Amino acid sequence: MSGNEAVWFPKEDYLQQTRLYQWMNKTGLTNYDEFFQKSIVDTSWFWDEAVKELGILWDTPYQKTLDLTNGVKYPRWFTGGKMNIYTNSVEKWAKNEQTKGNKAVIWVGDDGSEQTFTFEELMNEVEQTAAGLLATGVKRGDVVTIYLPMLPETVTAILAIAKIGAIFSPAFSGYGAEAVAARIDASQAKFLITADGFFRRGKVVNMKKECDRAVSLSPTIEKVFVIRRTGQEIPWTKGRDLEWSDIRKNVSPSKTVDTYGNDPLMLIYTSGTTGKPKGAVHTHAGFPIKAAFDAGICMDVKPGDTLFWYTDMGWMMGPFLIFGGLVNGSAILLFEGTPDYPNADRIWNITADHSVTHLGISPTLVRSLMKYGSSSADSFNLENLRVIGSSGEPWNLEPWMWLFETIGKNRIPIVNYSGGTEISGGILGNVLVKPISPITFNSPLPGMDAHVYNEQAESVISQVGELVIGKPWVGMTNGFWNENERYEDTYWSRWPDTWVHGDWAIIDEHGFWTITGRSDDILNVAGKRLGPSELESILAAHEDVLESATIGVPDSVKGETAVCFVVLQNKLLLSPELKLELLKRIERQLGKALLPSMIYQVSELPKTKNGKILRRVIKAAFLQKDTGDLTSIDNPSALNQIKSLHPTVKE
Structure with a gap:
């Protein structure tokens, strides 16, 4: 089966019940x-119609939907309008007699x-919480770093910060001190909220110790609020460290701050090619509205549903989970643990037990779950599950089909979803009013003026090119925090008034879109462009290959050639016969000209802590070059084996 053959089709009665179809009708x-x-x-x-359809409440109505006085790089949305996203996430449901008793947050611990x-x-x-933060000195406009695992208090803290008009800046809970400190310094945060620790695979992870190291490197931090999760003994700095439970005692509720829609809400830092994190600036009427639109209108999240995206608050999909769910009146489910602990069926167990309607997972996670077979999911009733979301990286065919057929029983649509931190959600997706084919996207999301450009900035079909956006959208980052020159250079420097996203994409003759990899990952083999995922998909489709990476x-002779790395199933060895078989598969599907020069076996591939394979780092290690910032890597030891494989390195 090829990726452009649709396998899921919306039946007429299904289609008419979707929020997107009903809105189109209006x-x-x-x-x-x-x-x-x-x-x-x-x-x-x-976007004027979108905020009405989402039921966004305005304290002061906006005068103009879009103001381009400062150009397309710096659009101003809903000018003059005042709203606080906390009102639209919580208060409007909590103060309604019909919805105040509905579930809002479900938390499942590792234990x-x-x-x-x-x-x-x-x-x-x-x-x-908001009253407690105000009483301890947090005020409107202050930046508060969130260094927390997935806890109920994580949601409470973020919403409280929004309520009082401060700005939250989430950092991945698995970061080391240096990575956290880099984000604190870049944002000039005055306050930090952390936990004593959390549980992972039954073991205690001490966060406070790492937090203290980060604060020692960050002179701007004045107060550290500590949530007790594990009850372990932790270091304590009197006068700086405050118990979370204490700041919430004997306080009086405060009025929700009357923020403008364009006031900053969140600074979220994303990796840059230089290794220095980029601080995307998001507003009350920006990120949350785009997240709510993508979840509610495009993924069909409704009041009374339960949205569970397996993620961390330091990655974009964490805040997406909060606002994508709560603004739509849906419950959100946070999970502290790992999907296959203590048993391989953990994620399916949670999905069934809590009647999850929308589950978000990554291709890497699916590949890791495939080794357990279908038995891990077969014993659970997933009839409430209506949509499976996927984000973070390109798919290959076999795991997509396994998820669709084995887990979803050919019933549940997989919403492939690709965009980014600076986008506030998706550029491309699978809308539920059109057929869905494996690994692809069936449309840019409504409001996203996406194209594939060739070198001459011409829109092309059936050619790999740059994914670009031609017009601004709600949720577009308001520059980088104190680094707008870098923002303009990153996204706007190639073609006039055109956002160049940094992904290679292709649109086939049927209108299905595919992301083939990052622009700087693309291979040019003797003048032929080759996305690394094209080779990786062929390799990973072999039953003996667990996962692969291509650089x-x-x-x-060719200018550039491909080198592949494979992790094999069940501790197999890459025999000459297996290597030849893999090469023949590639030749059969891509032709002799695009054969890799070498396939190497490795025991593991370097990944970020949320499971993304880092080709940039693999390439640098293999070529004996500086690997740059490694703070986001979960398994840096994987690089040692890759370094030893280069022909110039003696065993």
């Missing part, structure tokens, strides 16, 4: 392609402990 446009075209031709009309909060209970928690290395 606008008088029942044909999706016509609706999409209008969404990118008249962006002001589109099996659970907590559930209704919208009314969540509001009370946020009110207490381009200099070649005196």
